Amino acid sequence: MPTREETISIANSILKNALAKYNNSLADAWVGIYEALLWYEPVGGGANLPHIIDANNLRPSGSGKASKKWIERANNFNNFLANKMSIPSNSVINHVDKLMKHNNFIGMQRQNSLGIAFTGLIKYLLEKFGNPSLVNEMEADATLLFPGQSLYGRTSKPRMDLISKKNNEIVAISSLKWSVRHDRLNDVTGECESYKNACKQLDIKIPKFFTITNEFSPSRLQKIINHPCIDGVVHVHKEAVVNVCKLDGRLAKLIDLVDFINSSYNW
Numbered sequence: 001m002p003t004r005e006e007t008i009s010i011a012n013s014i015l016k017n018a019l020a021k022y023n024n025s026l027a028d029a030w031v032g033i034y035e036a037l038l039w040y041e042p043v044g045g046g047a048n049l050p051h052i053i054d055a056n057n058l059r060p061s062g063s064g065k066a067s068k069k070w071i072e073r074a075n076n077f078n079n080f081l082a083n084k085m086s087i088p089s090n091s092v093i094n095h096v097d098k099l100m101k102h103n104n105f106i107g108m109q110r111q112n113s114l115g116i117a118f119t120g121l122i123k124y125l126l127e128k129f130g131n132p133s134l135v136n137e138m139e140a141d142a143t144l145l146f147p148g149q150s151l152y153g154r155t156s157k158p159r160m161d162l163i164s165k166k167n168n169e170i171v172a173i174s175s176l177k178w179s180v181r182h183d184r185l186n187d188v189t190g191e192c193e194s195y196k197n198a199c200k201q202l203d204i205k206i207p208k209f210f211t212i213t214n215e216f217s218p219s220r221l222q223k224i225i226n227h228p229c230i231d232g233v234v235h236v237h238k239e240a241v242v243n244v245c246k247l248d249g250r251l252a253k254l255i256d257l258v259d260f261i262n263s264s265y266n267w
Contacts, residue, residue: 002104007113008120010105011036014098015121026129026258030237031084033121033257037114037178038214039097048093049074050081052216052245073216073245080244119161119176122212125257126164130264135165142195145170149201152194160195163207164267171267172208174234180215185223192229208267210234210260216241218250225253234260 002010018032019025040048041055049058049071057070081096082089099117100110123136140160142151151158164172175191177184192209199206211224212234225233235241238256242248255263 001108002113004116006104007099007116010102011099011117011120012124015124026125026261029125029129030240030257031081033118033214033236034081035096036099036121037097037117039100039110040093043071050077050092050096052077052214076244077240080240114178115176118178118212118214122174122176122257123162125261126264130261131166131267133166134171134264134267135168137163137165142198146195146198146202149198150194151198152190158191158194160191162212164264166267169205170207171205172210172264174210174212177211177213177215180211180213180217180220180224182220185220188224189227189229192227196229208232210255212236212257212260216245216247218247221251221254225251232260 014036015029015032018035019029022028022031039051041051041058043049043055043059044061051058052074053070057067058074059067060071061067078092079089081092085092085095087095099105099113100108105113119138123138126134126136138161140163142153142158142160145160145163160173161176162174163170164174173192173195175188177188180188188211196206196209208231209229210232211230213221214236215221221233224230232255233253234255234257236257238251238254241251241254
C-alpha cells in the first residue's frame, strides 16, 4: 500500500506532466487535476460517463427526469474535456484517473487515496503559483494549534486538511472534499464554526475558511455557499459547473480554483 508521501508524489507527478502540456499555466491546472483524479462510471450498454454526481443519477434507469438531466450534463462535460484535451470524446476515459491506474494503486479503493492526493495537489498549486510568503501544511493537528479548546470532529485529534500560515499565523484553513455527501454537509459547516470559535476564545486572528471541492450537486453546494461562517466554496473548475452543466443561476457564487490561488496574495 502506498504511503501518504508516495500518493502525493505520484499525484503531483501526474499534475506536473499535465501542466507541461499547457505551458505551466495556472489557468489550465484543472486539467491536470482531472487527469489525476477524475473517474468514469459504467452506466450500462457499454457506456461510461464522468463521475460528477452519484452514480445512480448517471444511469438511464435512475431517478426519472433528474437522471436524464445529469446524463446530459455528464455528456456535455465529457465533450468539454475532449475539446480541451484535443482528443475524441470517446477517448477521454483513457486520459483520466491516472492515480488509480498507476501500478501502485491497482485494486485499491479510491476513497482514502483520492482525499490525500486532492489535498496534495492543491498544496502543490498554492506553492507553485500562490503567495510565496505562505507556509502550507497538510493534516495539521488542530489540538496543537488550538490548545484547550473543544473542537468539532469525529476523532479525539481532529486534523485540518490544509492550513496556510503567514509569519507563523494561520491565515487560511481549507477543507477539501472531492465530493460532499448529503449526510456530511454539517461536517463542513461544523468544522468552520469550531475553528473560528476557537480563535475567538484564544483571542487570535480569525483565518479565512474555504471548502475546496469537485462537487456538482447544486443543492449540496448551495448549503455550503450560503453558510455565513464559510468564506468561499472553491471548485476545481467553475466553468464546468456554471457554463458546461448550465448551473450558473444557482452556483454563480462558486470561486474558481485560479481565483482562489491568486487570492492567497491577499491573505
